[in-house]
Each structure stands twice: as C-alpha cells, then as structure tokens.
Amino acid sequence: AEDTTAVGIRSIERKIIDYAWEHGFVKPQPATVKTGKKVAVVGSGPSGLACAQQLARAGHDVTVFEKNDHIGGLLRFGIPDFKLPKSLIDRRMDQMEAEGITFRTSTLVADTDKLPAGVRCDATSVVSPKALLEEFDAIALCGGSETPRDLKAPGRELANIHFALEYLIGQNKEVNGGGKNPINVKGKHVVVIGGGDTGADCVGTANRQGAASVTQIEVMPKPPVEYDVLATWPEWPRIFRTYTSHEEGCERLFSLNTNEFVGKDGKVTAIKVSDCEFKGGKLVNKEGTEHELKADYVFLAMGFVHPLDAVLDGFGVARDARGNAAAVPDPDTASGFMTSVPKVFAAGDMRSGQSLVVRAMSEGRRCARAVDKYLMGMSLLPAC
Ligand SMILES: Cc1cc2nc3c(=O)[nH]c(=O)nc-3n(C[C@H](O)[C@H](O)[C@H](O)COP(=O)(O)OP(=O)(O)OC[C@H]3O[C@@H](n4cnc5c(N)ncnc54)[C@H](O)[C@@H]3O)c2cc1C
Known part of the structure; x- marks a missing residue:
C-alpha cells in the first residue's frame, strides 16, 4: 500500500547532511585567494562559528576567541548530549581548522575577569578589547546572552x-x-x-x-x-x-x-x-x-537577561532597550550588524537576545557578509 505519512523538511535536510558526512562529501573549502585582512570573532557558539567559517571562505584570516576550554558555546556546554552529541561540533571544528581558522580557547576578551555569578569562565588569559581593536581589521562579537535571570x-x-x-x-x-x-x-x-x-x-x-x-x-x-x-x-x-x-x-x-x-x-x-x-x-x-x-x-x-557587560562595555558598544548590542540598521543584511563602534559587529544572542540555534547561525552568516562588505567594499557572501 502507498505510504502517505508526512515527512518534515527538517528530517529530509538532516538525512541529506548525515549522508553527506558519512560518505565524505563534506570537505574543507579553503579560500583560493587571501585578502590579507584579519578578523577576530569573540565567542564560539553557533553564531561565532557560522560567522568565522563564512569569513575564512571569503579569504580573511580569522581567529576565534573563546573563554571556555572547548569550542561550541551553548551547543557544547548548554544543550545536553541526549539532544546534541558533541561529535557533531568536533567534526565541524576539524573542517574549520582545515579551512585555516585559528581557535584560541580559554581566552577571555574583556577589560575585567570579574563576571556575574553563574557564568562559566575557564579563561587562563585575558585579552583587552583595545588590543583586539589594534590587531584586527574587524571584530565580530558573538558572545551570546549569558547573564542569568x-x-x-x-x-x-x-x-x-x-x-x-x-x-x-x-x-x-x-x-x-x-x-x-x-x-x-x-x-x-x-x-x-x-x-x-x-x-x-x-x-x-x-x-x-x-x-x-x-x-x-x-x-x-x-x-x-x-x-x-x-x-x-x-x-x-x-x-x-x-x-x-x-x-x-x-x-x-x-x-x-x-x-x-x-x-x-x-x-x-x-x-x-x-x-x-x-x-x-x-x-x-x-x-x-x-x-x-x-x-x-x-x-x-x-532565562537570561542580557549579554555580559564585560564584553559590551569593554568595547563601548551601545545597547538596545533590552541591554543587547544595538546594531545600525542595514537593509542589505535584513537587520544590520555593525555596532555603534566602527569596525565592531555583533551577531547571535548578543545582538538579538536569547533565541535559537538556527537563528544564531543565520545571524552569524549575515554578519559575515556585513563584515566582508565593510572590509572589501562589496561581498559575494549570501545575505541570508
Ligand atoms: C540549556 C539550553 C538549551 C537550549 N536548547 C536549545 C535547543 O534545543 N534548540 C535551539 O535552537 N536552541 C536552544 N537553546 C538556545 C541556543 O543554544 C542559543 O540561542 C544559541 O546557542 C546562541 O548562540 P550564540 O552563538 O549567539 O551564543 P552562545 O551559544 O551562547 O555562545 C557564546 C560563546 O561566547 C563565549 N564568550 C562570551 N563572552 C566572551 C568573551 N568576552 N570572550 C571570549 N568568549 C566569550 C561564551 O563562552 C560562549 O561559548 C538552548 C539554550 C540553553 C541555555
């Protein structure tokens, strides 16, 4: 008999990507032309990772700073293994490393190492926002919304x-x-x-x-x-x-x-x-x-009330009414990711407030386009 059971699009997409990984179709895609521009991404959750990967593929030199001892943000340390096995993050990280991205874990970007109660920090070193602004051509703040209610x-x-x-x-x-x-x-x-x-x-x-x-x-x-x-x-x-x-x-x-x-x-x-x-x-x-x-x-x-003050205040970034990083509207990316501070961008929960993984990834990708356009005058990265 004909099987008329509905299949959700999510399941179909998942089957396709699982098959692709299993059969070795997902390969690193290093940039063929380098731009010589350096970008720092602060935070390695889904928004930071998505942003970093797009920027590296556009030819920029990307360094991801993460205060915890492993990459992944809430994917790694918030969402339990029974919902998301961590091997899925590891394989994506391997791919990103092969695309030339540098990961600096246990490194807090802030002016202070004093964080609110309940916020995890494994940092063994602290890098000041000033140092980052001096060393990099652009900075994407993807630090999530970590201050707990x-x-x-x-x-x-x-x-x-x-x-x-x-x-x-x-x-x-x-x-x-x-x-x-x-x-x-x-x-x-x-x-x-x-x-x-x-x-x-x-x-x-x-x-x-x-x-x-x-x-x-x-x-x-x-x-x-x-x-x-x-x-x-x-x-x-x-x-x-x-x-x-x-x-x-x-x-x-x-x-x-x-x-x-x-x-x-x-x-x-x-x-x-x-x-x-x-x-x-x-x-x-x-x-x-x-x-x-x-x-x-x-x-x-x-829930979480807003991002860490230590990051946003460290860069002097203006906030919106909810305490998130405010971004200058830009119709090109259907939101805008540049903050009040030149060459500093923000994406994911840090910009939009506490949300979902898919939204964080979408923000990271669109933010990458905004950064690329800022650095190069135009961008071929997708706007969605
Ligand atoms: C327990 C829990 C379960 C969830 N379950 C789901 C789910 O099932 N499905 C779903 O879609 N969403 C879920 N969410 C929401 C989802 O995880 C988040 O919306 C998403 O991870 C946000 O991504 P992000 O990259 O913006 O930030 P995050 O994932 O929070 O990553 C931010 C990273 O930045 C780092 N960082 C912050 N400040 C600094 C700094 N100054 N220097 C260096 N590093 C810094 C942090 O350590 C962290 O690793 C859940 C959230 C929680 C808390």
Whole structure:
C-alpha cells in the first residue's frame, strides 16, 4: 500500500547532511585567494562559528576567541548530549581548522575577569578589547546572552540552589570525560523553576542522574494545547510543548509563584509557592494558596537577561532597550550588524537576545557578509 505519512523538511535536510558526512562529501573549502585582512570573532557558539567559517571562505584570516576550554558555546556546554552529541561540533571544528581558522580557547576578551555569578569562565588569559581593536581589521562579537535571570526570594543564599547552566555545564563536561559533575541529584527531590527549553534540559539531566522526583514549575499559565494558526501566524506559536525529557518523568505545574526558599542546616529543603495570576499586567498571588514543594535541589532556569557587560562595555558598544548590542540598521543584511563602534559587529544572542540555534547561525552568516562588505567594499557572501 502507498505510504502517505508526512515527512518534515527538517528530517529530509538532516538525512541529506548525515549522508553527506558519512560518505565524505563534506570537505574543507579553503579560500583560493587571501585578502590579507584579519578578523577576530569573540565567542564560539553557533553564531561565532557560522560567522568565522563564512569569513575564512571569503579569504580573511580569522581567529576565534573563546573563554571556555572547548569550542561550541551553548551547543557544547548548554544543550545536553541526549539532544546534541558533541561529535557533531568536533567534526565541524576539524573542517574549520582545515579551512585555516585559528581557535584560541580559554581566552577571555574583556577589560575585567570579574563576571556575574553563574557564568562559566575557564579563561587562563585575558585579552583587552583595545588590543583586539589594534590587531584586527574587524571584530565580530558573538558572545551570546549569558547573564542569568536570578530569583531574589528569601533563602536564595541556601546551598543546592543553582543556575541551570551550572548544572548542565557540569553534566556536559562529565559526559565528555571532563570529570564528575559537582552537582549530583541521585535520590533527591528536584524542583526546576522555569518552564522553557533550559528547564526541560535540567529535567532530562536530573532523571538521568536518578532523581527521586522532578517537578518543573512555571509562573505563567499553562499554554493552550491546540495551535490556533489564525491567531498566531506569523509569530512563534505559544502552545503547550512536551519534550522527551518530560515524558521520562516530571510533574509540571503552572501559574505558581515562588515566595521563599526554605532550608535546614544551610541547605534548601523546600520552596514556598502560591497560585498566581496576572492582574492589570501585574503578577499577584492568590490569597490562601501558599504551600510547600519538597526540594533538595533547585535549578533556576528562568532565562537570561542580557549579554555580559564585560564584553559590551569593554568595547563601548551601545545597547538596545533590552541591554543587547544595538546594531545600525542595514537593509542589505535584513537587520544590520555593525555596532555603534566602527569596525565592531555583533551577531547571535548578543545582538538579538536569547533565541535559537538556527537563528544564531543565520545571524552569524549575515554578519559575515556585513563584515566582508565593510572590509572589501562589496561581498559575494549570501545575505541570508
Ligand atoms: C540549556 C539550553 C538549551 C537550549 N536548547 C536549545 C535547543 O534545543 N534548540 C535551539 O535552537 N536552541 C536552544 N537553546 C538556545 C541556543 O543554544 C542559543 O540561542 C544559541 O546557542 C546562541 O548562540 P550564540 O552563538 O549567539 O551564543 P552562545 O551559544 O551562547 O555562545 C557564546 C560563546 O561566547 C563565549 N564568550 C562570551 N563572552 C566572551 C568573551 N568576552 N570572550 C571570549 N568568549 C566569550 C561564551 O563562552 C560562549 O561559548 C538552548 C539554550 C540553553 C541555555
């Protein structure tokens, strides 16, 4: 019988590229003509890597600076292996090295090595923005949006309350032979605060470590289960999403506000929560609904507020209203990537705020075109 099952475009694209790698069709494409121009890319997440590869193929000398000890940004240290095996990053890195890109890991680009709590930094050396501006013809800032959103409720200082990435980075390191994750929740009750992707990754990781229970709570109401196309398109639909991590075991609670962390002997033991609602745009607790949820570990997965001040202030780059790097609009790249500082560009989460991998890659590629055009007066790199 004819098989009429639909196949998503994503699956078809993935099959094609997997086949290409397996059969050796994906090869380094070093530039045949060099321009003699030097470009620094700060940050090696998907935006930085995409930007660097395009620029190297256009003939520029590209150096990628990364403060952590491995290349990949959140692909490497945020997203768990059960969603993205790290061998996929390694093979792309090998290709990029063969195309002439230099990677300088464990190198922080900033005027200070003091970063906010919860931000990972393996740097053993610090390079100042001034030095970079002197040495390079152009600089692309692709440092992501790393300042985590905190929950400043009473009891926040108790032990075993962590930002999500502290937990996920430790686990990504452990899974890839980098030593034990200092946070282990085996046999413990875990509460994840924040109902998004990052929270789901904490749920999946806690279940893999053998947590006694995992509860994910969210301050927003439960989204609709059905996708109302007419009401939503072309915006990203806000619907109730269930990831495999949830299916593996997790209680999901909505419209819950955290009032307080409760502890004993300096360690968290529970959180006090209330049912809540939005009234006149303000979050209010419903009276008489406060209760406790058992919690030996709490992971804060409430997103990221803006990029690191150390990078943007170091270069003196102007910000937009959300604290991201503001870019000068340019219709050629359907956004604009040049910042307020001449020859300094920005892309990915650092420019657009916390987003998705595909968007970061698209930003990196378009930013590369803007940099190439700035250096050469024109560019043959794609504008999308
Ligand atoms: C836990 C988690 C799970 C996610 N899951 C998904 C998912 O499943 N699908 C999806 O599409 N998106 C997902 N996202 C979002 C996605 O990972 C990001 O949108 C994307 O990685 C952004 O790419 P980027 O290159 O802009 O920044 P990043 O990936 O954040 O990379 C920035 C890099 O810059 C480095 N850096 C920063 N400042 C400096 C400096 N001063 N000097 C040197 N290096 C510096 C950082 O160390 C980092 O390596 C997830 C995010 C998180 C946190």
